[in-house]
Amino acid sequence: MKLLVVGSVAFDAIETPFGKTDKILGGAATYIGITASVMGVKSGIVSVVGGDFPQEHLDMFTKRDINIEGLEIVKEGKTFFWSGKYHNDLNSRDTLATEVNVLENFDPKIPDSMQDAEILLLGNLHPGVQLSVLEKMNQRPKLVILDTMNFWMDSAMDILKDMIAKTDVISINDEEARQLSGEYSLVKAAKKIHTMGPKFVIIKKGEHGAILFHDDKIFAIPALPLEEVFDPTGAGDTFAGGFAAYLAKKEKFDFETMKSALIVGSAMASFTVEKFGTERLEEIKEADMLERIKQFKELTTFTVEL
Amino acid sequence: MKLLVVGSVAFDAIETPFGKTDKILGGAATYIGITASVMGVKSGIVSVVGGDFPQEHLDMFTKRDINIEGLEIVKEGKTFFWSGKYHNDLNSRDTLATEVNVLENFDPKIPDSMQDAEILLLGNLHPGVQLSVLEKMNQRPKLVILDTMNFWMDSAMDILKDMIAKTDVISINDEEARQLSGEYSLVKAAKKIHTMGPKFVIIKKGEHGAILFHDDKIFAIPALPLEEVFDPTGAGDTFAGGFAAYLAKKEKFDFETMKSALIVGSAMASFTVEKFGTERLEEIKEADMLERIKQFKELTTFTVEL
Numbered sequence: 333m334k335l336l337v338v339g340s341v342a343f344d345a346i347e348t349p350f351g352k353t354d355k356i357l358g359g360a361a362t363y364i365g366i367t368a369s370v371m372g373v374k375s376g377i378v379s380v381v382g383g384d385f386p387q388e389h390l391d392m393f394t395k396r397d398i399n400i401e402g403l404e405i406v407k408e409g410k411t412f413f414w415s416g417k418y419h420n421d422l423n424s425r426d427t428l429a430t431e432v433n434v435l436e437n438f439d440p441k442i443p444d445s446m447q448d449a450e451i452l453l454l455g456n457l458h459p460g461v462q463l464s465v466l467e468k469m470n471q472r473p474k475l476v477i478l479d480t481m482n483f484w485m486d487s488a489m490d491i492l493k494d495m496i497a498k499t500d501v502i503s504i505n506d507e508e509a510r511q512l513s514g515e516y517s518l519v520k521a522a523k524k525i526h527t528m529g530p531k532f533v534i535i536k537k538g539e540h541g542a543i544l545f546h547d548d549k550i551f552a553i554p555a556l557p558l559e560e561v562f563d564p565t566g567a568g569d570t571f572a573g574g575f576a577a578y579l580a581k582k583e584k585f586d587f588e589t590m591k592s593a594l595i596v597g598s599a600m601a602s603f604t605v606e607k608f609g610t611e612r613l614e615e616i617k618e619a620d621m622l623e624r625i626k627q628f629k630e631l632t633t634f635t636v637e638l
Numbered sequence: 639m640k641l642l643v644v645g646s647v648a649f650d651a652i653e654t655p656f657g658k659t660d661k662i663l664g665g666a667a668t669y670i671g672i673t674a675s676v677m678g679v680k681s682g683i684v685s686v687v688g689g690d691f692p693q694e695h696l697d698m699f700t701k702r703d704i705n706i707e708g709l710e711i712v713k714e715g716k717t718f719f720w721s722g723k724y725h726n727d728l729n730s731r732d733t734l735a736t737e738v739n740v741l742e743n744f745d746p747k748i749p750d751s752m753q754d755a756e757i758l759l760l761g762n763l764h765p766g767v768q769l770s771v772l773e774k775m776n777q778r779p780k781l782v783i784l785d786t787m788n789f790w791m792d793s794a795m796d797i798l799k800d801m802i803a804k805t806d807v808i809s810i811n812d813e814e815a816r817q818l819s820g821e822y823s824l825v826k827a828a829k830k831i832h833t834m835g836p837k838f839v840i841i842k843k844g845e846h847g848a849i850l851f852h853d854d855k856i857f858a859i860p861a862l863p864l865e866e867v868f869d870p871t872g873a874g875d876t877f878a879g880g881f882a883a884y885l886a887k888k889e890k891f892d893f894e895t896m897k898s899a900l901i902v903g904s905a906m907a908s909f910t911v912e913k914f915g916t917e918r919l920e921e922i923k924e925a926d927m928l929e930r931i932k933q934f935k936e937l938t939t940f941t942v943e944l
Contacts, residue, residue: 519865540846552937554858559825592942625942631858636898
């Protein structure tokens with residue numbers, strides 16, 4: 333299956349306790365596209381960049397067989413830029429600068445070559461923009477996956493709810509699930525979010541793993557404990573990308589397949605945090621991925637005899 | 639195998655968003671002893687209570703085949719009392735009152751009938767008291783499990799380190815592991831704690847599950863997502879009790895058995911939080927436990943085909 337990704341393609345400047353970078357390649361769609369390509373899944377990116385976006389990055393996408401016909405280049409504009417500094421525990425960060433630039437007036441254009449994508453992954457953007465993508469597709473994709481965040485719950489809840497109503501799989505963190513539902517218990521929160529539309533609710537908990545809810549079924553995984561987390565930037569996007577790409581590969585959207593997809597997403601995300609930006613992810617081969625999934629299996633497999 | 643438990647037997651007065659109790663039965667040794675009895679494992683409690691401790695609780699212990707020869711009753715003294723109020727999220731609480739009472743001068747006495755216990759579980763007490771228990775045993779138990787907390791790291795680190803050096807399995811939460819080791823990464827923290835003595839390091843993360851470290855091996859589990867958490871009091875003690883009792887039942891202390899023990903401990907703890915104090919735990923039959931372990935299996939089992 334083909335995966336259509338709508339999300340930012342950006343520059344990031346990152347500082348962690350281990351070092352800092354100049355402007356490097358970032359953005360949700362970037363991480364998602366690279367992740368899909370590592371997994372041998374064809375994806376297309378719908379996004380916008382400025383005239384300052386280097387040809388080498390475009391070449392990298394093309395070389396990875398990522399369709400960038402939907403990646404608009406606004407020659408006179410500048411690419412979205414984010415700069416942040418992580419605290420010592422890497423669990424929180426300060427945003428030093430956000431320059432929205434060409435993303436301000438982003439009007440997504442779906443190329444004909446991607447109109448038949450079966451899976452649509454809507455990266456974290458204004459829910460109005462996410463909705464407009466759905467409206468621009470000739471037919472509704474078989475699966476719509478939505479990534480969003482508390483910022484849109486605070487600033488655009490009504491339109492976000494419209495978007496959520498048209499979503500099959502929503503991916504948010506635990507605090508966001510509580511904010512969206514008004515329920516503290518994640519089990520209750522997921523039930524309430526089910527009634528808002530999504531049949532599948534993924535709750536991301538960073539270093540504490542993730543939980544997948546579907547009707548009365550629950551699947552929970554820890555995160556792979558890592559000796560070093562170098563840079564968390566892009567981990568959530570890589571997770572979403574690995575999740576969606578696995579479904580595209582298996583061409584199935586049932587609970588059992590989603591469970592496996594959660595594992596694959598987590599495994600892929602565990603690579604991203606090992607180096608700055610997309611550096612580590614770009615090095616990954618299929619064998620590395622298989623090895624890490626095996627580690628996941630070892631990490632979580634048990635028998636109990638009583 | 640026999641399980642010797644040293645820890646508090648106490649009164650708690652608890653307030654949660656769902657209600658409040660008068661003085662009810664509490665204390666680490668209480669939760670651990672009841673958990674072991676649910677699992678059909680013989681345990682003995684070494685602790686101290688005052689003349690105000692009701693006969694009905696003593697009868698309950700005896701009826702559950704919990705050896706209380708080591709439970710000293712100081713007739714003229716009062717039983718340890720703790721009172722606390724949980725915040726709305728149940729993840730934090732304020733202590734309203736702590737009356738140490740007879741626990742102040744607690745001098746543990748090991749009855750002859752428990753001198754041959756193969757497993758010693760040292761509940762959270764002053765590390766000097768924990769050490770004195772080891773000294774009073776005619777022979778070192780085959781397995782020493784230590785529960786401790788940040789309070790002793792702040793106030794008695796040197797003697798705590800002496801105790802840790804004589805420990806096989808240490809059970810602490812993630813913040814305590816970081817404080818004890820000076821390492822933020824839990825993988826690095828566990829490695830450092832290994833060098834301090836314990837061959838097995840359990841890191842408890844409450845609603846986020848638990849991790850077991852042994853040399854280079856890691857096993858991680860999520861917590862069972864619960865619709866209602868009514869009262870978290872005693873969950874950690876129940877976890878430790880279920881863990882230790884499973885090892886006593888299997889009579890093995892290898893990594894694979896410890897993994898299963900972690901699951902059993904988590905399953906038992908998930909009962910405790912469903913009602914105030916020991917109420918729910920006292921209702922549990924073996925069939926309930928088996929059903930919950932099955933739920934754990936369903937919660938965490940996956941296959942990935944690529």
